[in-house]
Amino acid sequence: MDKLAIIGGRELYGELEISGAKNSALKVMVACLLTDETLTLTNVPNLADVRQLIVLLENHGVEVDRQGSRLDLTAGSITSTTAPYDIVRKMRASFNVLGPLLARERQAKVSLPGGCAIGARPVNFHIAAFEAMGATIEIEEGYVLAEAPDGLKGAIIDLPFPSVGATEHTMMAATLAEGRTVIKNAAREPELSDLADCLRAMGAKIEGDGTSEITIDGVQQLSGATHDIVADRIEFGSYAMAVGAAGGELFLRRGRLDLLGDAATTLREAGLTLEEEDGGVRVSRWGKPTISTNITTAPFPGFPTDFQAQYMALMAVGNGTATITEQVFENRFMHAPELMRLGADIEVDGQTATVRGKTTLKGAPVMATDLRASMSLIVAGLAAEGQTMVSRLYHLDRGFERLDEKFQSVGALVERVKDEE
Numbered sequence: 001m002d003k004l005a006i007i008g009g010r011e012l013y014g015e016l017e018i019s020g021a022k023n024s025a026l027k028v029m030v031a032c033l034l035t036d037e038t039l040t041l042t043n044v045p046n047l048a049d050v051r052q053l054i055v056l057l058e059n060h061g062v063e064v065d066r067q068g069s070r071l072d073l074t075a076g077s078i079t080s081t082t083a084p085y086d087i088v089r090k091m092r093a094s095f096n097v098l099g100p101l102l103a104r105e106r107q108a109k110v111s112l113p114g115g116c117a118i119g120a121r122p123v124n125f126h127i128a129a130f131e132a133m134g135a136t137i138e139i140e141e142g143y144v145l146a147e148a149p150d151g152l153k154g155a156i157i158d159l160p161f162p163s164v165g166a167t168e169h170t171m172m173a174a175t176l177a178e179g180r181t182v183i184k185n186a187a188r189e190p191e192l193s194d195l196a197d198c199l200r201a202m203g204a205k206i207e208g209d210g211t212s213e214i215t216i217d218g219v220q221q222l223s224g225a226t227h228d229i230v231a232d233r234i235e236f237g238s239y240a241m242a243v244g245a246a247g248g249e250l251f252l253r254r255g256r257l258d259l260l261g262d263a264a265t266t267l268r269e270a271g272l273t274l275e276e277e278d279g280g281v282r283v284s285r286w287g288k289p290t291i292s293t294n295i296t297t298a299p300f301p302g303f304p305t306d307f308q309a310q311y312m313a314l315m316a317v318g319n320g321t322a323t324i325t326e327q328v329f330e331n332r333f334m335h336a337p338e339l340m341r342l343g344a345d346i347e348v349d350g351q352t353a354t355v356r357g358k359t360t361l362k363g364a365p366v367m368a369t370d371l372r373a374s375m376s377l378i379v380a381g382l383a384a385e386g387q388t389m390v391s392r393l394y395h396l397d398r399g400f401e402r403l404d405e406k407f408q409s410v411g412a413l414v415e416r417v418k419d420e421e
């Protein structure tokens with residue numbers, strides 16, 4: 001298991017390119033199951049989660065051709081409608097093969113993903129949506145057994161919470177259902193619109209993505225298409241927060257302020273300068289303090305839960321006190337005790353953390369607990385005096401492409417070291 005050694009206290013300067021969004025690529029790749037023609041994707045990040053999903057798609061009979069960041073996916077025929085536990089448990093997004101398999105093959109057997117470090121993350125909204133669309137669903141030995149012998153039928157789906165996964169999953173399956181599906185209280189995240197763009201290019205009839213009500217009129221079949229994956233807003237925001245914590249100026253190519261939603265305003269209030277330029281966004285903070293600013297996480301366009309950990313690291317070096325309230329996942333403060341090892345002053349009470357900013361943090365060995373939490377330790381480590389050693393780097397390799405190289409290219413003293421343990 002690799003570690004990352006960081007010598008903090010250096011400002012970041014230069015430019016780097018934001019990769020394609022993991023959370024878009026993982027859904028758009030699954031869309032290949034909806035057609036027997038080739039789906040070509042460009043700007044696909046080379047990440048452990050993407051490689052894991054390729055293994056699952058191959059298990060269903062998909063032919064995969066990867067050339068750099070281009071992927072050709074051809075599901076000429078589906079050779080298996082079972083998604084085994086061993087694959088699904090490693091990466092939750094693989095549960096989203098259920099809907100496309102059900103829509104195309106009229107049956108699927110997909111392992112339940114199980115728990116997760118950041119919360120229980122049930123899939124009850126997904127299952128209720130498919131039942132409303134006429135599927136019969138049973139849970140047996142940890143697997144969801146779904147059948148729709150006469151095909152899925154359009155339905156009105158009113159989600160109890162604007163779940164990203166449930167909205168995307170229902171939208172994908174509804175493209176091949178008979179009649180109209182309306183998803184109310186739909187998620188509005190940019191990755192969902194990216195998926196809708198790809199499905200439309202494949203011939204799907206979808207309207208309203210990016211709003212709280214999405215309408216899908218089912219079609220008989222979808223065709224192949226070529227689609228470019230949208231830039232990763234979480235990677236973009238994470239590098240911006242790294243500049244906030246360490247100081248300096250970065251030009252983030254392919255970054256887009258509209259992808260940040262309300263977080264763009266919050267980051268400016270926290271002392272960052274964000275300027276949209278041709279082909280990207282310039283992010284800077286020099287001389288000025290980081291201003292402690294309260295946030296509450298919420299579905300898009302609210303402050304993303306996937307920024308919360310990195311933002312806590314930024315607030316650890318703020319000029320006052322900030323409260324951070326997490327309301328999307330119930331257990332997403334596992335980074336707090338690790339940040340405290342660097343000297344951060346954080347008090348967690350239920351779903352709210354109070355962070356009293358300090359002028360200096362001090363490097364220490366810390367342990368990554370999940371993907372975004374790992375990035376928060378790096379953000380803090382870049383601002384801290386001395387060496388921070390982040391272990392369990394595999395979490396980062398799931399979601400941040402060439403992270404060590406990218407940081408090195410803008411002057412950060414970071415180095416990947418092989419763990420001898």
Ligand code: EPZ
Nearest residue numbers: 023093121122123124125126163164165166306328329371
């Ligand atoms: C997606 O997860 C992302 N994952 C997450 O990113 C992200 O944090 C999350 O959306 C919120 O933005 C991918 O896109 C692969 P949800 P998802 O369904 O779809 C509850 C990362 O680090 N819920 O919007 O699983 C759920 O428990 C990851 O890249 C139900 O109760 O999130 C949570 O409290 C982490 N029942 C809330 O809704 C359901 O059936 C929002 O979850 C579904 C969800």
